[in-house]
Amino acid sequence: MTVELFVQYLFAGITYGAIYAIVAIGFNIIYNTTGIINFAQGEFVMLGGMISISLLPYLPLTLAIAVAVLVTMIFGALLEICFIRWLESPSVLRMIIITIGLSILTREAALHIWGESIRSLPYFVGNEITTVAIWGARISPQVLWVIGACGLMVLFLSLFFQTTSVGREMRACAANRKAAILCGINTRNMVTLSFVLSAGIGALAGCVMSPITSTEYSIGTGLAIKGFTVAILGGLGNSMAAVGAGLLLGILEAFSISVLPLAFKDAIAIAILLVILFVRPHGLFGSATAAGLKEF
Amino acid sequence: MKKLLPLAALVLIVVTVQIITEWTDTRFYLTQLTMSAYYALLIIGLCVVMGYAGQISLGHAGFFAIGGYLSAALTTHNLVAYQNSALIRMLDGLGVLVSGQDIYGDALIAVTPWAACAVAVVSAAVIAWILGIPVLKLKGHYLAMATLGFGIITYRIVLASEYFGEADGISEVPAFQLLPGLAVSGDFGAREENYYIAWGLLIIGMILLRNLIDSRVGRALRSIHGSEEAAASSGVDTARFKLQVFVLSAVFAAVAGVFLTHYNGGIGPSESGVMKSVRYVAIVAVGGMAHLWGAMIMGVILNFLSLRGVFGSYDDAVFGLILIVVMLFAPNGILSLNWRGYAYMIFRLATARKQSGGKTDGPA
Numbered sequence: 001m002t003v004e005l006f007v008q009y010l011f012a013g014i015t016y017g018a019i020y021a022i023v024a025i026g027f028n029i030i031y032n033t034t035g036i037i038n039f040a041q042g043e044f045v046m047l048g049g050m051i052s053i054s055l056l057p058y059l060p061l062t063l064a065i066a067v068a069v070l071v072t073m074i075f076g077a078l079l080e081i082c083f084i085r086w087l088e089s090p091s092v093l094r095m096i097i098i099t100i101g102l103s104i105l106t107r108e109a110a111l112h113i114w115g116e117s118i119r120s121l122p123y124f125v126g127n128e129i130t131t132v133a134i135w136g137a138r139i140s141p142q143v144l145w146v147i148g149a150c151g152l153m154v155l156f157l158s159l160f161f162q163t164t165s166v167g168r169e170m171r172a173c174a175a176n177r178k179a180a181i182l183c184g185i186n187t188r189n190m191v192t193l194s195f196v197l198s199a200g201i202g203a204l205a206g207c208v209m210s211p212i213t214s215t216e217y218s219i220g221t222g223l224a225i226k227g228f229t230v231a232i233l234g235g236l237g238n239s240m241a242a243v244g245a246g247l248l249l250g251i252l253e254a255f256s257i258s259v260l261p262l263a264f265k266d267a268i269a270i271a272i273l274l275v276i277l278f279v280r281p282h283g284l285f286g287s288a289t290a291a292g293l294k295e296f
Numbered sequence: 297m298k299k300l301l302p303l304a305a306l307v308l309i310v311v312t313v314q315i316i317t318e319w320t321d322t323r324f325y326l327t328q329l330t331m332s333a334y335y336a337l338l339i340i341g342l343c344v345v346m347g348y349a350g351q352i353s354l355g356h357a358g359f360f361a362i363g364g365y366l367s368a369a370l371t372t373h374n375l376v377a378y379q380n381s382a383l384i385r386m387l388d389g390l391g392v393l394v395s396g397q398d399i400y401g402d403a404l405i406a407v408t409p410w411a412a413c414a415v416a417v418v419s420a421a422v423i424a425w426i427l428g429i430p431v432l433k434l435k436g437h438y439l440a441m442a443t444l445g446f447g448i449i450t451y452r453i454v455l456a457s458e459y460f461g462e463a464d465g466i467s468e469v470p471a472f473q474l475l476p477g478l479a480v481s482g483d484f485g486a487r488e489e490n491y492y493i494a495w496g497l498l499i500i501g502m503i504l505l506r507n508l509i510d511s512r513v514g515r516a517l518r519s520i521h522g523s524e525e526a527a528a529s530s531g532v533d534t535a536r537f538k539l540q541v542f543v544l545s546a547v548f549a550a551v552a553g554v555f556l557t558h559y560n561g562g563i564g565p566s567e568s569g570v571m572k573s574v575r576y577v578a579i580v581a582v583g584g585m586a587h588l589w590g591a592m593i594m595g596v597i598l599n600f601l602s603l604r605g606v607f608g609s610y611d612d613a614v615f616g617l618i619l620i621v622v623m624l625f626a627p628n629g630i631l632s633l634n635w636r637g638y639a640y641m642i643f644r645l646a647t648a649r650k651q652s653g654g655k656t657d658g659p660a
Contacts, residue, residue, distance in 0.1 A: 037437050083620065091627070092436070093352065097581050098623045100574055104616030112609075221570065225448065232441045263456035270445040277442055278430040 001258070007137035009254045015143045015212065017250020018150035019045075022205040023227025024234065024242035025157065026198035032174035032237050033187075033194040036095040040079065040103040041202060042224030043110075047072045048203025049215030050110060053119045061124065069203040076199025080192045103220065110217040121210040142211045149208040153201050154243055170194060174237065222266075229273050233284050241285035249273075299510075302589065303503065310495045314488060326491045328603040329596075333494035334556040336595035337501050339579050340588055341548025344505055346577070347586030348514065349541045350521030351432060354573045355443035358450035359420050359546040361568030363553030365454055366416035368466040368563050370407040373459070409472040409558060417550045424546030428539045444570065451568045465564030472558035480558040490559060497555065498592070501548060505588055508544075517541060521586070571612070578619045584629020594630065 023041055030038045052068035059067065083098055084090075123130065123142050131138035161167040172180040173190045181187055206215065213219075230249055234241030249269055256268040276284055317323050342356050375393070378384050384405070387393050392411035395404065407415075431442045454460040461467075471481030479486065480493055508514055516537045519527035528534045557563045566572070579598055583590030598618070601607065607614040622630060 037440075083624065087624070093581075094623050094627045096440070097578065098620055100578070101616045101619030101623065104574075104612055105620065108610065108613035108616065225444065225570070228441055229445070232438060236437060261456060264452060267449045267452035267456075270448050274431075274442055274445050277434060277438060281434050281438060 004136040005258075007135045008139075009258060010251060011134070011137065011139050011143055013251030013254030014247060015146050015209075015250070016253060017247035018147050019205055019209050019213075019223070019246075020226045020230045020249055021243045021246025022150050022153060022201055023223050024230035024246055025154070025239045026202045027227055027231040028237050028239045028242055029157075029170075029194045029198045030191075031231070033170060033191050034084070034095070036092055036099065037228065037231075037236075038195070038198065039096065039099040039224055039228075040106055040220075041198060041227060042220030042222070043103050043106040044072055044076060044199045044202030044220075045206035045209075045223050046110060046215060046217065046220040047075060047106070047199075048206030049121070049210040049219075050114055050119070050206075050217070051203075052207045053121055053210065053215060054114070056121065061121070065204070065207045068207060069200055072203035072206075073196045073200045076195040077192055080195040084195075085188055085192065103224065107217060107220055114217055116217065118214045118216045119210075120214040121207060123211045124208075140212070142208075146205075146208050146212065149204060153204065154239075157197075157201070157239065166193070226269070229270065233273055233276060235285045238285055245284060299506065303499065303506075306499060306502070310492075310499075314491060318488075323487055325604075326487045328600050330487075330491050330494040330559060331556060331603055332596045332599040333491075333498045334552045334559070335576075335599040336592050337498050337552040338549045339576055339583075339595035340498075340501055340505055340592050341545035342576050343580045343583065343585070343588055343591035344509065344517070345541055345545045346580050347584075347588075347591070348509060348517040348521060349538055350517075350524075351538060351542065352436075352440050352577065353443045353542070353545070354440050354570070354577060355445075355447035355450070356545070356549050356576050357568050357570070357572035358447040359424060359549035360553040360572070361450055361454060361563070361565075362420045362423060363416045363550030364557035364563040364567060365460050365466065365553075366419055367409070367412045367554040368469045368557050369459060369461075370412035370415060371409050371470055372406060372466055372468055375405040375407075406470075409470065413472065413554045416554050417547055420546050420550030420553075421543050424543045425539065428542040432535065432538045432542060444573070447568065447570055447573050451565060451570065454568055455565045460565075463565060465562060467562035469557055469561050469563070472555070480555055482559055482561045494555065494559070497551070502588065502592060509588065513537060513540070518586075575615060578615060582618060582622045582630060584631050587629050587631060590629045590631040 023045060026041045026044065027037055030036065030041075048068050051071050052064045055064040055067055058064075079102055083102060084095065087095075123140070124145050125141045128140075130141055132141055132144070133139075161171055169180070169185045170190050170193065172183065172185055173187050177187055180190075226249070230242055230246045233249065234243075234245035249272075252272060253265055253269050256265060260268060313329065314326065317325050338356060338360055342353060345351050345353055375384055384393070387407075388405075392408055393405055394408050427446055431439065431446070434442050454465075455463060471479040471483070473479045474493065478489060478493070480490060482490075509517075516527065516532045516534075519530070519532055520534050520537060524534050553563075553567070579595050580591050582598070583592070583594035598615070602611055602615070605611075
């Protein structure tokens with residue numbers, strides 16, 4: 001394999017890896033405050049892309065993306081307020097099934113609103129054939145947009161959780177919910193906020209990836225499965241590990257195409273995940289003790 | 297005796313439904329009822345894994361597909377080209393091959409449905425066993441992911457391999473001759489007998505699982521569901537019981553797959569899709585997790601409505617909605633709601649209003 005080809009595959013892998021990482025971080029944010037996996041996470045990505053595409057005829061690109069992210073955040077908040085907030089100490093399985101149901105409903109609603117057609121946002125800079133040369137490989141500038149946006153989101157989130165008081169309160173919720181309540185933190189608002197944050201980053205990822213991957217009503221499920229894979233691979237709840245695991249999965253997938261038929265792309269990624277799960281049942285970077293303490 | 301009563305009632309209902317369709321000339325309903333019964337067979341198997349052993353499986357459509365696809369592939373692929381190889385001659389000697397003519401009149405040699413069925417079910421059991429040893433050590437979300445991963449891999453394999461017909465699936469699957477004069481096939485003339493084969497199988501499945509749950513194994517399973525640590529420390533071999541039940545449910549799924557494939561005369565990749573597995577889990581949840589009858593009834597009703605196309609293009613949406621509503625308001629399943637209590641309450645409210653109306657002239 002030549003250097004050019006290697007770099008080409010590497011960038012393709014990093015692009016998808018960055019998107020998987022964002023979806024996985026969305027899973028982790030909600031997992032940390034509620035202890036559940038929100039299977040509707042992939043739908044946030046789909047909604048972000050779809051809404052911005054629908055708004056594009058009326059608004060400039062930046063504004064369309066901003067409004068789409070905002071609408072998706074409101075949607076995330078509504079989901080939590082309507083379906084999760086008022087449940088009295090629900091079991092984990094019950095919450096998982098509710099989010100699976102929400103994901104199905106969102107997808108079906110999108111199908112009836114936007115139809116089955118595949119759409120996409122225009123390239124932010126240049127067009128489909130604009131490229132920049134990096135080490136001899138030709139990379140679309142949109143790839144750099146995706147990587148840049150995902151990198152910025154990770155940076156923003158880690159600053160938010162480390163330095164702001166709301167971020168610290170959310171982490172307190174994740175560490176020990178009862179203690180957080182006793183400290184006067186409104187844990188229910190923190191759960192709503194975690195849905196808003198997840199929806200926001202998912203929607204933004206959905207917008208920047210749309211020119212490359214296109215958007216249709218059904219992309220959510222596939223992304224949710226990949227994001228879930230990455231979240232598990234990194235160890236649930238660990239967002240920084242999710243970035244590493246996301247890039248790893250993306251790069252593995254990209255290189256698997258060079259040796260195996262495309263149809264097996266998903267199967268390879270998942271087979272690797274299964275092997276890792278069997279060897280390290282608490283994830284690649286997870287801690288065995290922490291996994292043992294989780295009730296589900 | 298008390299245990300036999302619901303089963304007797306079920307047999308009675310099955311026969312009554314058939315007679316009613318005969319009288320009202322609505323025999324076409326039997327087709328979907330037959331298919332629903334096969335899906336329900338898978339669902340009651342999954343119910344024992346989820347409700348009684350407390351292990352989630354998002355990969356049961358995979359076992360269904362292993363059963364259906366292997367049976368379909370073995371009974372349809374023409375072995376004429378290998379006619380003279382030692383293996384084929386040995387298999388022919390064992391009587392597991394049939395020769396005949398395909399629709400174009402060419403010579404056809406394929407495996408008999410009985411042998412194919414055995415291979416399919418045993419394969420599903422072995423795969424479940426090999427998969428179950430590492431997978432069942434996982435808990436919660438990790439278990440969900442691992443079983444989901446198995447489902448996706450199965451889906452990808454059937455979609456990508458030529459042997460399993462890629463995106464087209466396998467069609468022209470021959471009838472499965474169970475006994476002389478009794479065959480699993482989609483033939484319109486054999487609709488009644490197929491209805492009884494499907495429901496007979498489902499009832500046998502129910503009897504087996506009911507007995508299993510009431511036995512020592514069932515008690516061990518419930519103790520695992522309650523607390524795996526506590527069960528293990530009281531001497532229950534948790535790993536072994538979990539594995540046995542997982543394999544058993546895979547066998548149920550594979551049998552359902554084999555029969556439904558012969559009944560439909562074909563199978564497509566959508567049968568192994570992730571949404572199918574999610575749907576099965578959903579139905580078990582709606583039926584009330586640890587509630588075999590609930591799972592069976594909901595499995596038949598929801599699959600029947602869905603197959604009849606009652607929900608039209610909103611099919612998946614209706615499933616999502618049912619899932620949410622049941623989990624929000626009746627987390628232990630629809631049948632667990634206190635129906636008798638509600639009926640009594642409504643009765644009391646109705647009579648109370650009447651009484652209070654009549655009491656106006658009485659002392660305050």
